Amino acid sequence: MNQPMGSETSQTWYEATAPAPSREDLGPPRGVAACDVCVIGGGLAGITTARELQKRGRIVVLLEAKQLAWGASGRNAGFVGNGFAAGIEEIIERVGLRNAQALYRLSAHGTEYVRREVQRLDASIKMGDGIIIAQRVDDPAGARRYAAMMLRDFNEGLDVLSTEQTREILVTDRYYQSIRNPRSLLIHPLRYARALADDAQHCGVKIHENTPALSVRKEGTSLVVRTAYGEIHARHVxxxxxxxxxxxxxxxxxxxxxxxxxxAVTEPLEQDAIRVRSGIGDMRRAGDYYRLIPDNRVLWGGRITTRVSTPSRLARMLKQDMLSVYPQLGAPKIDYAWAGLMAYALHKMPLIGRAPDGQWFATAFGGHGLNTTAMAGLLLAGAIADGDDEYRRFAAFAPRWAGGPFGRIGVQANYWLMQARDRRDEKAARQVRLAAE
Structure with a gap:
């Protein structure tokens, strides 16, 4: 499920509805400080890693260039479920079934971590249960086959809804069968990130916002992180x-x-088109994702581009996408709209591991980060504090050059190709339906 990843433009609905942080603002560090671990980046991966290391008895400093969770972690769709940005079939093809099963279990640990911490920190962070993925082509056998495989090979129990059941809760003729994962959940991601950071600071993590890390160098047995006003000397970065x-x-x-x-987020609506509080997406290669949020607003996301700047017609574009599925919504006003950045590796799997120079990394969660950032934090905390080598399961997905500007051109071309294939498949499905009638 593609989710927005960070932007400096326009206020989000999350920012408008999240309480202010309660932690102390330490400001940029000055002079020379020493710690066991310096974490660079104050999104959910960084916050979770820092918090888990501090709980394991390590002294941790966290540096964030702007504000905590201002990017991906506080701006995404709020869908929390097992798996990765890469499809399970892609993972099996690359590493084999057994290794794919182990990776999937790790992703599930991330989901359960979020579920547990949401309940412990602030139950109001949770906003619903379940994610429904709808098919825009008529393929009941395919839906049943996928659900059977997930249960048999990954112990993931999914519900298959018929076309009639799907259209009863999602009133549109664009959808046929759907697959529901009842064990997934929906959250307010910015509230979660801020609550987790408050708790991390309460545990002893020294959090410095508005503190870009300018460089990292090796000095003896330490790594030295340079900032504008000082240095952090750490055994691990x-x-x-x-x-x-x-x-x-x-x-x-x-x-x-x-x-x-x-x-985009609409104004409060009186509507009877979306009759469920679950998260909803579709099975297109380049699909939409959306859900109802408080005040009966619709939060609607989609589209993929390598363009970093915000398009001037953003709200109108997303409204058109929404009305192409639910024309009965009329002409809702868009109260919030924002763009954001995701980080993808070419293989669409997270980059988690340790570089030859001893520095650790966790990035490229590819729009499936709410469970996998938690998973990454647990893996790296276990590796650094306890010597656990479970993180090595991601060695098959080691960092490799993504092509620079040529990679971005390729991604954009691939997205346009996916859109064309989606349109072709849906057109063929409509023709089959008309012929049957």
């Missing part, structure tokens, strides 16, 4: 910067592609 800073750690910076996607 962990990079969790997504696509928003690709210079600080070249091995991962050159391996990620910044990919933009968009979200």
């Amino acid at each position: 962990v990079h969790c910067v997504s696509s928003l800073d690709r210079r600080i750690h070249p091995p991962t910076g050159r391996a990620v592609l910044p990919v933009a996607t968009y979200v």
Whole structure:
């Protein structure tokens, strides 16, 4: 499920509805400080890693260039479910079924971590249960086959809804069968990130916002992180910067592609088109994702581009997408619209591991980050504090050059190709339906 990843434009609905942080603002560090671990990047991966290390008895400093969770972690769609941006079939093809099963279990640990921490920190962060993925082609056998495979090979129980059942809760003729995962959940991601950061600071993590890390160098047995006003000397450095800073750690910076996607939130609506509070997406290669949020607003996301700037017609574009599925919504006013950046590796799997120079990294969560950032934080905390080598399962997805500007051109061309294939498949499905009638 593609989710928006960070932008400096326009206020989001999340920002308008999240309480202010309660933690102390430490400001940029000055002079020389020492710690066990310096975490660079204050998104969910960085916050979780720092918090889990501090709980394991390590002294941790976290540096964030702007504000915590201002990017991906506080601006996404709020869908929390098992899996990765890469499809399960792609993962099996690359590493085999057994390794794919182990990776999937790790992703599920991330989901359960979020579920547990949401309940412990602030139950109001949770906004619903379940994710429904709808088919825009008539393929009941395909839906049943996929659900059977997920249960047999990954112990993931999915509900298959018929066309009639799907259209009863999602009133549109664009959808046929759907697959529902009842174990997934929906959250307010910015509230979650802020609550997790408040708790991390309460545990002892020293959090410094508005503090870009300018460089990292080796000095004896320590790594030295330079900031504008001082230095942090640490035994370990962990990079969790997504696509928003690709210079600080070249091995991962050159391996990620910044990919933009968009979200809009309507005014409060009186509607009977979307009759469920679950998260909803479709099975297109380049699909929409949406859900009802408080005040009966619709949060609608979609589109993928390598264009980083915000299009001037963003709200209108997303409204058109929404009305193409639910024309009965009329002409709703868009109260919030924002663009954001995701970090993708070419294989669409997270980059988690340790570079030859000893620096750690966790990035490229590719629009499926709410569970996998938690998973990454747990893996790296276990590796650094306890010597656990479970993180090595991601060695098959090591960083490799993503092609620079040529990679971005390729991503954009591939997205246009996916759109064309989606249109072809849906047109064929309509023709089959008309012939049957």
